[in-house]
Amino acid sequence: MLGRYFSDQTCSVARSLEVVGERWSLLIVRDILLGINRFDDLVSSLGITRTVLSNRLHHLVDEGVLEKRVYQNGPNRSEYLLTDKGMGLTPVIAHLMWWGDSHYPEAEGPPRVLLHHPCGGAVSGRFFCSGCASQVEPGEVMTRSGPGLRKDHGDCAERPLPPVARTGSAAGES
Amino acid sequence: MLGRYFSDQTCSVARSLEVVGERWSLLIVRDILLGINRFDDLVSSLGITRTVLSNRLHHLVDEGVLEKRVYQNGPNRSEYLLTDKGMGLTPVIAHLMWWGDSHYPEAEGPPRVLLHHPCGGAVSGRFFCSGCASQVEPGEVMTRSGPGLRKDHGDCAERPLPPVARTGSAAGES
Numbered sequence: 001m002l003g004r005y006f007s008d009q010t011c012s013v014a015r016s017l018e019v020v021g022e023r024w025s026l027l028i029v030r031d032i033l034l035g036i037n038r039f040d041d042l043v044s045s046l047g048i049t050r051t052v053l054s055n056r057l058h059h060l061v062d063e064g065v066l067e068k069r070v071y072q073n074g075p076n077r078s079e080y081l082l083t084d085k086g087m088g089l090t091p092v093i094a095h096l097m098w099w100g101d102s103h104y105p106e107a108e109g110p111p112r113v114l115l116h117h118p119c120g121g122a123v124s125g126r127f128f129c130s131g132c133a134s135q136v137e138p139g140e141v142m143t144r145s146g147p148g149l150r151k152d153h154g155d156c157a158e159r160p161l162p163p164v165a166r167t168g169s170a171a172g173e174s
Numbered sequence: 175m176l177g178r179y180f181s182d183q184t185c186s187v188a189r190s191l192e193v194v195g196e197r198w199s200l201l202i203v204r205d206i207l208l209g210i211n212r213f214d215d216l217v218s219s220l221g222i223t224r225t226v227l228s229n230r231l232h233h234l235v236d237e238g239v240l241e242k243r244v245y246q247n248g249p250n251r252s253e254y255l256l257t258d259k260g261m262g263l264t265p266v267i268a269h270l271m272w273w274g275d276s277h278y279p280e281a282e283g284p285p286r287v288l289l290h291h292p293c294g295g296a297v298s299g300r301f302f303c304s305g306c307a308s309q310v311e312p313g314e315v316m317t318r319s320g321p322g323l324r325k326d327h328g329d330c331a332e333r334p335l336p337p338v339a340r341t342g343s344a345a346g347e348s
Contacts, residue, residue, distance in 0.1 A: 121305015
C-alpha cells in the first residue's frame with residue numbers, strides 16, 4: 001500500500017493517488033463499475049493474484065471507496081459495491097478511458113463507450129465555469145494556490161496552465 | 175515500468191495506466207502542469223530519487239507525453255514540456271484533485287483551485303451528452319461494449335453503471 005508515501009505533499013492529487021494510485025486499484029474500480037463485483041469474477045477478469053486482489057479490496061473498503069456485502073452464507077460469499085465516494089471516481093476512469101481511446105486506439109474502434117441513459121447519445125467530459133456558465137477549453141484553465149496550500153509549496157500567483165510543446169514528436173526532431 | 179503488464183486486457187483504461195499508472199508518473203505530469211519543468215526542480219518538488227525520476231521522464235518522453243528540450247548548452251540542461259497528448263491528461267489530474275478535495279479535505283480549504291482564465295470563475299468537470307446537448311449526471315451514464323472489445327471480454331448489452339451502496343459506511347454497520 002502507498003500509505004502516506006506522498007504525505008509530505010499538500011496536494012489533493014497526491015492524496016487521491018495514495019488511495020487509488022496503486023497498481024490494479026483503478027482497474028478494480030473500473031470492473032466494479034462494469035458490474036463485476038465478486039471476488040472470483042474479479043480474479044478472472046483482471047488476471048490478478050488472489051493475494052494482491054485481497055489486499056487492494058481491503059484497502060479500498062478501509063478507505064470507504066467500496067463496501068463489502070455478504071450475499072450468501074455458509075460458505076460465506078461476498079460482493080463489493082461502490083459507495084458514493086467510489087462512484088465519484090467515475091470521471092477519473094472515464095477520462096483515462098477517453099485518453100487511451102485517443103492515443104492508443106484499437107483498429108476496430110473503442111472497446112467501450114459511455115452513453116446517456118435517457119437518449120443514447122455519446123457522453124464526453126467537459127470543463128465548465130461556474131462564473132460565466134460556459135464551457136471551458138483546457139487552454140483557458142488557470143491554477144491558483146488555495147487556502148490549504150502550505151507556504152513552502154509554491155506561490156500564490158494565478159497562472160495559466162503551460163503552453164504545450166508545439167514542435168511535434170521529439171522523434172521527428174533532428 | 176508497467177510495460178504491457180495489463181496487455182491481456184482490451185481496455186483503454188488499462189492501456190492508459192500502462193503509460194501513466196506507475197507511482198509518480200501522474201505527479202510528474204501535475205508538476206509540469208504547474209510550471210515545474212526542470213530536473214532538479216522536480217527532484218525537490220516531488221522528493222523522488224534522481225534515478226526514479228529519470229526513469230519516469232524517459233518513459234513519458236518515449237510515449238510522447240513529454241518533450242525534452244535543451245535550454246542551456248555546456249553543461250547541457252534540459253526541461254520537460256507537455257505535448258498535446260500530455261495536456262490531454264489535464265482532466266484526469268483535475269478530477270483526481272477534486273476527488274481528493276472532496277474526500278480528504280485540508281482544514282483550511284483546497285490547496286489549489288482551477289479558474290477560468292477570462293472570467294476568474296471556478297472550473298469544474300461535467301459529463302455532457304452529444305445527442306441531446308445536455309449535462310449528464312453520473313447516474314445517467316450507461317456503458318456499452320464498442321467495436322474494439324474482444325468477444326471474450328464481456329457482453330454487448332447496454333447497462334447502466336451500477337447503483338452505489340446506500341447503507342452508509344461499512345464501519346457503521348453491525
